[in-house]
Amino acid sequence: MDLDTFFSTGSSAISSAQNTFTNRxxxxxxxxxxxxxxxxxxxxxxxxxxxxxxxxxxxxxxxxxxxxxxxxxxxxxxxxxxxxxxxxxxxxxxxxxxxxxxxxxxxxxxxxxxxxxxxxxxxxxxxxxxxxxxxxxxxxxxxxxxxxxxxxxxxxxxxxxxxxxxxxxxxxxxxxxxxxxxxxxxxxxxxxxxxxxxxxxxxxxxxxxxxxxxxxxxxxxxxxxxxxxxxxxxxxxxxxxxxxxxxxxxxxxxxxxxxxxxxxxxxxxxxxxxxxxxxxxxxxxxxxxxxxxxxxxxxxxxxxxxxxxxxxxxxxxxxxxxxxxxxxxxxVGSLSNTDAERFLTLRLQDSGEPAIPVTIRQRIIAGASGVPLYLDLSAVQYAQGLARGAEVSENDFGQPFPEVVLRILRDLKANQRTLLRMASMVSRFDADLLLAGASDLPDSALEQFLRRSLVQRYPNDFLPYGIHESLRDAVQDADVAEDRWSEREWSAAAARLLAEIHRRIRPELDATGAIESSTLAGYFVEAFRLTSCTKKIPSWVWQLAGRLHSIGNLAALAGVMSVVPEGNVAIHNSAYGLWAIAHRRTLGPERTAEILDGILRRSDLDPVGRQYLGYWSAWMLDESGRWDAARALRLSLSSSDGYFRPFVAHALSRSDWVCGRLRDAVAAIFDDADPLQRFWQQGIAGRVAWICGRFEEADSLFEERIETARSINALDLYAHALRTRAELRCFTRPGSQAEAAEAIDIYRRIGVPVSEAECRVAVAIANTTPTSRDEVREALAPLRQPTAGVPVYALVAEIFADCVAGRLEPAVEAFRQLQAAREGDSYVYWEEIASWWIAELDATVSLNASTGTDWVYGKDEARQSWTQVLRARREPDASEREVSAN
Known part of the structure; x- marks a missing residue:
């Protein structure tokens, strides 16, 4: 058996060498x-x-x-x-x-x-x-x-x-x-x-x-x-x-x-x-x-x-x-010369004797400085020289590490060099991934490469093979072989590997849920590693980022920072943006928005990535109370097509609703065939109808939304649908708490305290009667604090309870607090609605209420509906009556 075959297939001598390596x-x-x-x-x-x-x-x-x-x-x-x-x-x-x-x-x-x-x-x-x-x-x-x-x-x-x-x-x-x-x-x-x-x-x-x-x-x-x-x-x-x-x-x-x-x-x-x-x-x-x-x-x-x-x-x-x-x-220091000598004598043997002559061993040891990988690669170089029938001398050894890698590349056959280059582009691979990158190579070449000791086995990882990270980092820099790849060839090979990864994860992008999270994360990190070579991030990589986020694998988003070199500015900035999104809870909305804004200002960001990062930047602006800036960003993002356009459109509609631009909110067009987009559309349409006083229409839309959430089988969406109907019915059906109670239970279990607090506000409103004002205010006290995340909604509930009880002065005081709590144009309609309730008690009170809500069906219709809600609750038998729709 020649030494190339001996080296490729392994032997007991190689096993002994591994013991030498670890026997420290x-x-x-x-x-x-x-x-x-x-x-x-x-x-x-x-x-x-x-x-x-x-x-x-x-x-x-x-x-x-x-x-x-x-x-x-x-x-x-x-x-x-x-x-x-x-x-x-x-x-x-x-x-x-x-x-x-x-x-x-x-x-x-x-x-x-x-x-x-x-x-x-x-x-x-x-x-x-x-x-x-x-x-x-x-x-x-x-x-x-x-x-x-x-x-x-x-x-x-x-x-x-x-x-x-x-x-x-x-x-x-x-x-x-x-x-x-x-x-x-x-x-x-x-x-x-x-x-x-x-x-x-x-x-x-x-x-x-x-x-x-x-x-x-x-x-x-x-x-x-x-x-x-x-x-x-x-x-x-x-x-x-x-x-x-x-x-x-x-x-x-x-x-x-x-x-x-x-x-x-x-x-x-x-x-x-x-x-x-x-x-x-x-x-x-x-x-x-x-x-x-x-x-x-x-x-x-x-x-x-x-x-x-x-x-x-x-x-x-x-x-x-x-x-x-x-x-x-x-x-962990270098191997001693004695241990290095023992390593080399056991690494390659011929009839029980060291195959590498003592003079060459000494030359290798002098150049290795005790680094085992250097010793191992030098042994590979020696074995390959013998396999070719070349004359091997001590002058061929002892060069710096990159030169050793170059020697390995030169001594490999052309198809083996191609496979080593392919393998150096990813941390893990399997046979089919390498074959996808070099489809013209014969299967025998692939099998031979996988048997080489350059290839390490990882049978329990998402892909079973890899090469040592130091070797992986050195291959491209050290490659000056005659058939070395140009920058275009490296990029083309990376693109072929990306295409194969895309083929493998496409079922998950189609929402079949066929691939486990750890495997998706592995492919995602490898994809980002490859984009450093292609200098372009395919749109499906961003889609995969969104998918990983949706299933809670934030570690994968944060992890791409470790595989992208800083010199590649566009890719590095994209990775930094993903890292910031993954850490947004610890960074806080303002710092996260600042990071993302800096990245979005760069012209080298690809369009789909700009849409994804911009989507999250706008959310962070919302959470910082910068509604106008968030809307401007979303408008700029929604003008271009892309996978995330419906997400941006929904967020834009929601912010339009929050800021009283109700006609704009319902103008967005969604794909009714997509259950998630249908869920968004039902929510926006229902909330606009609710605020405009068309309560039965809103109730019907919210019922449809609950069924849509059930079809999607997402517990958080189901809880959200329950909450929106609870917020409607707490005004129109006194004492109604079923939806709010179920949503509270879900939110408590999934850890969404702000949404849970909003449900508790709805419960307080549902329990409001002319005689329950003090109890309702007591229940609302912790919910109106800024830390609860719902001070505006809680203040609206407090004003409603005061007006139901006929308490003008505390209602006016709470109204002033509501005006101070609102940020910009946000929730302007609640200020207008609350002013209508107070006017029912005393029309002469000067409130200087803000206006600006775009009442889709007219301001008079909305005012009549919301004042009727108050009148019905103030009557003694209000708890047994439902408010009629206009």
Whole structure:
């Protein structure tokens, strides 16, 4: 067998070389001491977890240059963890590579940890119940079981057990619920409803776990998600203490590889690094092993501003100059000359003897500076030279790393060079993706390339192959081979890869839901990586961004910043815009709008991207109270065609309605065949009819809208449809609360406090009678505060209650507050309507009410309808009468 075939197919000698690569004595000893340090405290694991004040000493870090062997070291440590355990020790481990293309968001990582623990025992009660409550709030209408059981990562970690099934069974048992009724697991089934703490069968959990009730009571799913790890750690601690009582140590080790990907963006509170640090902090009964290019900065003083737990008092072992304590941070140095020699002697052998002559080995070692990837590539270069029958001399070796890569390219056959170039353009690939990029190559060339040790295997990622990131980064820069690609050829190859990715994800863009979120995220990041070469973002990539956002995968949007070079201004700005949208809750609307506005001002932004980023910029302007600026932006965006034009048109119609431009609001044209656009149109038309006093017409439209929401099967849209009808009926049907109550229950579960507050205002209005004024005002008091997000609507309700009770002075005072609370032209019609109610009490009162509402059917008709609402409520039998339509 020639050496090229030998090298391509692998051998036991190559396996030995891998052991040489990872057999770093000092690092392995540090891992052993770190593991022992954590294990020694597991007898009192619950106390360890429940103490959220004490410093944490459960993070081991290995950092160093790319290609130095950190990833292989990490995999070797995990292998030894299970291979060399004593009989009295049980080991569990979880691994996540942040360069793998698999979902790198906090939710996926939490579920990955749960899947690993699920192989040990099926029920982890505190976490399972809290995660079920979280899921309903974060992903309304999306069945958990379908998502979890379709995840390749979770299937790998769960083995034969299904984590979705495990959580479902646990929740049903712990809530004493019959099978098949929980909405988090089955689309269209009955929702969990109410509070978990009110339904839990195992009340002991509430008494014993200090974290359970605060976590499940949190209405904001983003905040809730940040602390779910505390419950998983507490569940694990209970089991660890029981095993310790039996003389058995149960340990969990978490391996995070390619950590530099997490560190690439500007650090911020609630970003991925902060959330992962929280997991480590809240899980002191597990060892976390981080490998990456840079030191971990959690113990730095500067990190206090961007992390929940930071500083040397929180992470004392991660600070500098700590001597020999473990676990701590270790610089992974170069291989010694002795280890490098051993590597090369084992890397290629002939009849049990080193195939590379000693003089060439010495030359390679001198140039490698102990970097294993350099040694490996030099061995490849030597093998390829022999396979060609060329005369190999020591002068062919020892060049700088780019020259070694060039030599590899020169020594490969032309079709192999083409495939290596294709592979360098993405972080992960499969055979068909490479073939799509180079369709004229024979299958045999592809098979040969995939067998080369240049190609690393990632069987559990969304695509199964990749090449080392250092090699990936060097191929294009080092390529000066005779058949090197021109810039046009690189761009054309990237375009072919993009076309293949588009073909694969098109079913998801057509809303079939056929592809799991982590795979979509992987393709999205790869697509953005490729656009750096084509210098153009296809419209479907923006559509995919919208799809990922709609299913809650914000990590994918934020993640593209790490794969786009700053030198490519247009693509980098687009990536920065996506990052800002993903972090808009922590940045705030004003800062997010400022970032997006700066990007939109650039002329190099493509039209569809401008539409998408502009859509979100306008929303941020709305949330900042800058309605006119938002409208101007939407008008400019709606003048061009594109996938997001209907979204922009709907947002424009909504802002027109908010600002009293009612005729403009209903003028927008939507596609009635599209259920979502039909839902928007019914909402705008219904609200305009409602404000104009055509109550029965509005009620009919809102009923149709509820049915449309049911057909879309989106819980948040259904709640929104219920809320709009509740806002109508609270005026026209005294005491009517059914729609509002159902919507409140949904909003509480999915974590939308502003919409929940609006429903509570509707309830207060529905309960308004001539004698209930004080009770209604008391109910409205917390809702009229600016922090509630609905002060205008709450003040309208307060004025209505005062007028129903005949209380002129407080009604006028509330009216003045309403005038001050409104921003610009927003909600001008409520000021006019409230002035009509006050005039019913005393027409001589001077209010100087603003005007400007475009009353579609005339101001007199609207005034008659809204004053009739007040008159009907002031009559003694108003609670039994419905207001008639004009």
């Amino acid at each position: 004595t000092s690092e392995i000893e540090a891992f052993g001491r770190s593991l022992q340090s954590v294990d020694d405290r597991l007898g009192g694991a619950r106390g360890l977890v429940e103490d959220v004040i004490s410093p944490r000493t459960n993070v081991l870090v290995f950092y160093g240059l790319g290609g130095i062997g950190k990833s292989r070291l990490s995999r070797e440590l995990e292998s030894r963890l299970h291979r060399e355990r004593p009989e009295s020790v049980e080991r569990l481990s979880f691994r996540h590579d942040f360069d793998s293309g698999q979902a790198s968001d906090i939710e996926s990582i939490l579920l990955g940890l749960r899947a690993v623990l699920g192989n040990y025992r099926p029920v982890w009660p505190a976490f399972d119940l809290a995660f079920a409550a979280y899921w309903e709030r974060a992903h309304p209408g999306i069945p958990m079981q379908t998502v979890l059981n379709n995840s390749s990562m979770l299937r790998r970690l769960s083995g034969s057990s299904q984590v979705g099934t495990q959580i479902q069974d646990a929740v049903q048992d712990l809530l004493a619920s019959p099978g098949g009724v929980l909405g988090i697991f089955v689309a269209g089934a009955k929702a969990l409803g109410g509070s978990v703490r009110d339904r839990i069968a195992e009340r002991q959990l509430l008494r014993e776990c200090p974290f359970f009730e605060p976590v499940v009571s949190e209405s904001d799913p983003i905040v809730m998600r940040s602390y779910l790890a505390s419950l998983l750690a507490w569940d694990l601690a209970r089991v660890q203490e029981r095993r310790a009582a039996d003389g058995v140590t149960l340990s969990l080790t978490v391996f995070f590889d390619t950590w530099e990907r997490v560190q690439e963006s500007e650090p911020r509170r609630n970003d991925l690094e902060d959330l992962l640090a929280r997991i480590a902090y809240l899980t002191p009964n597990a060892l976390f092993v981080l490998t990456g290019r840079n030191q971990v900065r959690w113990a730095d003083e500067a990190s206090r501003a961007c992390m929940q737990w930071a500083g040397p008092e929180r992470w004392p072992f991660l600070a500098d100059e700590l001597g020999e304590v473990e676990p701590r941070q270790h610089l």
